[in-house]
Amino acid sequence: MSSFIKVKDLCYRYRQNMDNVLEGVNFEIERGEFIALVGHNGSGKTTLAKIIVGLLEHKEGIYQFTSREGKVLSRRELRKKIGMVSQEPNNQILESTVFKEVAYGLREKGMAEPEINDIVEDILHKMNLYHVRKRHPYLLSRGQRKRVALASIVVLEPELIICDEPTAALDYSSSTTVMESLVKPWKQGATIIFITHDVKIVAEYAQRTILLNKGQVAIDTDVRSFFMDHHDELEEHNFITPQITELANRLNRVTGRKLASVLRVSDFVDQVVN
Ligand SMILES: Nc1ncnc2c1ncn2[C@@H]1O[C@H](COP(=O)(O)OP(=O)(O)OP(=O)(O)O)[C@@H](O)[C@H]1O
Numbered sequence: 001m002s003s004f005i006k007v008k009d010l011c012y013r014y015r016q017n018m019d020n021v022l023e024g025v026n027f028e029i030e031r032g033e034f035i036a037l038v039g040h041n042g043s044g045k046t047t048l049a050k051i052i053v054g055l056l057e058h059k060e061g062i063y064q065f066t067s068r069e070g071k072v073l074s075r076r077e078l079r080k081k082i083g084m085v086s087q088e089p090n091n092q093i094l095e096s097t098v099f100k101e102v103a104y105g106l107r108e109k110g111m112a113e114p115e116i117n118d119i120v121e122d123i124l125h126k127m128n129l130y131h132v133r134k135r136h137p138y139l140l141s142r143g144q145r146k147r148v149a150l151a152s153i154v155v156l157e158p159e160l161i162i163c164d165e166p167t168a169a170l171d172y173s174s175s176t177t178v179m180e181s182l183v184k185p186w187k188q189g190a191t192i193i194f195i196t197h198d199v200k201i202v203a204e205y206a207q208r209t210i211l212l213n214k215g216q217v218a219i220d221t222d223v224r225s226f227f228m229d230h231h232d233e234l235e236e237h238n239f240i241t242p243q244i245t246e247l248a249n250r251l252n253r254v255t256g257r258k259l260a261s262v263l264r265v266s267d268f269v270d271q272v273v274n
C-alpha cells in the first residue's frame, strides 16, 4: 500500500515568468506522525502546505494523499480529509459569533443541532473560548482568533491537520493550549504538521522535523537527531538549537561527558541527576 502522503520532485511557481518557489521537494509521511515544518521566511513552507491541502495546484512533480480507505484523492476530495489553520486567522472567519464559527463545518456536514452543541461547547471550554462564544470573531484578540480557527478545524476530525504558525504572537499559556489541542487529535490517530519558527515548540512537540531552504528539503529527520546531529547546518540556516541542547553539547565538549539527546530540561536533569 502506498504511503499516506507522498511528495516527489515537486516544483511550484506562482506565475509563469517567476522563479520556482518549490524546487524539487521530496518526502513521504506516514499516518500518525507529528511533524514540524521549519525554515527561513520565504522558504516555501506555506506554499507547500497550500499544495498539500489542495488550495494550490502544482504542475510539476507528484503529490499524493491516500485516504484511510486506500484511495488516492483528487484535489477536490482533499478538503474533506485535511484541515488547515492558515497563518492569518482572519482569512478563515465566516460567521458572526465564535460559537457559530466553530459549529459551521459541523452544520455543513448535516450533523444534528444537539450533537453540534455538545461538541462545540466541549471544545470551547478546552480552548478557553467559552466566555467569548457570543462575540464576533473579529472582536477577539489575535491569539483568540487563532484558537477559534483551530477549534473549528479540530471538531471536524480531519485525517491530517496542518497548522501554519499556530503559536505565533501567542503568550506561553495560549501556546500550550493550542499545542495541546493538536496533541489530542494526534493521540486519536490524526497526523499533524505544524509550521513554526519557535525552536522550543519544535523540541517540545515534534517527532520529526523537515527544514526547507529555498524551496528544497535541507534536513528531514527525527527531532532529536535534528538538534543533536545537525548543529552546524542549523546555524547556516539561522535555526538555533534549544539552549538546553546547546548547554549539553558544550558540557560534552568541555568535560568529556556523554550527555545524549538533550532537547528538554527534563532530559538534562534525568541524565545529570541519575
Ligand atoms: N501569492 C503569491 N504570489 C507570488 N509569490 C508568492 C505568493 N505567495 C508567496 N509568494 C512567494 O513565494 C515564496 C515562498 O513563500 P511562502 O509564503 O511559501 O514562504 P514561508 O516559508 O511560508 O515564509 P514565512 O515564514 O514568512 O511565512 C516567497 O518568496 C513569497 O514571496
Ligand SMILES: [Mg+2]
Pocket: 045, 046, 047, 087, 164
Ligand atoms: Mg508562511
